[in-house]
Amino acid sequence: MINLGKVAIVYGGESAEREISLKSGKAIFTALSEQNVDVDLIDTKETSPLLLKQMGYQRVFIALHGRGGEDGVIQGVLESLGLPYTGSGVLGSALAMDKIRTKQVWQSCQLPTAKYVSVKKGQKIDFSQIMSQLGDVVFVKPAREGSSIGMSRVTDVKMLEEAVSNAFEFDESVLIEQWINGPEYTVSILNGQALPVIKMKTQRSFYDYEAKYLSNSTEYACPCGLSDVDEIYIQKLALDAFEAVGADTWGRIDIMRDADGQFYLLEANTVPGMTEKSLVPMAAKANGLSFSELTMAILQAAK
Numbered sequence: 001m002i003n004l005g006k007v008a009i010v011y012g013g014e015s016a017e018r019e020i021s022l023k024s025g026k027a028i029f030t031a032l033s034e035q036n037v038d039v040d041l042i043d044t045k046e047t048s049p050l051l052l053k054q055m056g057y058q059r060v061f062i063a064l065h066g067r068g069g070e071d072g073v074i075q076g077v078l079e080s081l082g083l084p085y086t087g088s089g090v091l092g093s094a095l096a097m098d099k100i101r102t103k104q105v106w107q108s109c110q111l112p113t114a115k116y117v118s119v120k121k122g123q124k125i126d127f128s129q130i131m132s133q134l135g136d137v138v139f140v141k142p143a144r145e146g147s148s149i150g151m152s153r154v155t156d157v158k159m160l161e162e163a164v165s166n167a168f169e170f171d172e173s174v175l176i177e178q179w180i181n182g183p184e185y186t187v188s189i190l191n192g193q194a195l196p197v198i199k200m201k202t203q204r205s206f207y208d209y210e211a212k213y214l215s216n217s218t219e220y221a222c223p224c225g226l227s228d229v230d231e232i233y234i235q236k237l238a239l240d241a242f243e244a245v246g247a248d249t250w251g252r253i254d255i256m257r258d259a260d261g262q263f264y265l266l267e268a269n270t271v272p273g274m275t276e277k278s279l280v281p282m283a284a285k286a287n288g289l290s291f292s293e294l295t296m297a298i299l300q301a302a303k
Contacts, residue, residue: 004037004299005058010074012043015066016149016170024274025063031295032061049074053081059302060085061295062271070271071097071144084302088270092246096268099175100143102245106265109244111237113265114256115178118143121168127157130176137179140164142171153179180256180264185224187238187253188272188283190294191301194235195283199224220279222286234263241265249301252280 011025012018025041032039052060060083064074072094078085095101100118107113117130140163142150150170152163167174188195199221238253247270254266272280284294
């Protein structure tokens, strides 16, 4: 066991994902406390992370989801303070948070991702042209939000215009993506290893915020039902995608498969949910790691 010193779990914050972050932070706190780690919860909405070193903390577990925690901001603050922290660095965090630039990097690396168009607030948008270019069903996403916040599945031009307008409430840049009609999978990554793949199934039109956090009908399959060849393939694909955006240590890559069997990368997550029911802990458990062991593995890898 390495000497971890006094540990701060930064959580809460002021992003649209605050409520999920509060749950993640509390679960991590309980798990680390059970391991006799000297740990405190620090809500960055109430306490500036600039004070962490002054307060005597020697290591930081980042449980902040969304902006301010998953986009390189807190990582830059902690690096300026010289405090080791969990997860990806400034570049990997910032890049993975931006869905548009993530897709551009994946395309440049010849990694499979769905066709898309990006639009900015204030520009003239030809919604009919976008629908004809991407297909009868498209997906609208704010470029830098997580937990499916501000996302919409649309089937006509009027719906597309409304969905983009709604997405602009969350970000000035919006991704409009080809709809992949098929099962969704997620690959969790821990210290360079891809964990067992999980398949998600929802009764809703897509795996949205309610399906992730509120619904009791969402189904998770691990083993995921893929052949050994296909599971190994998307585990390797996830590792390549994670590395391509400069992410490291731990996180998650979401993937969809179309009717022809082709896999497509959706997005990268560098600070995924960390409650007992979240996807990374679920994959870790399938690999023989308890929630407490998972949190310790992440914390010990802090740099």
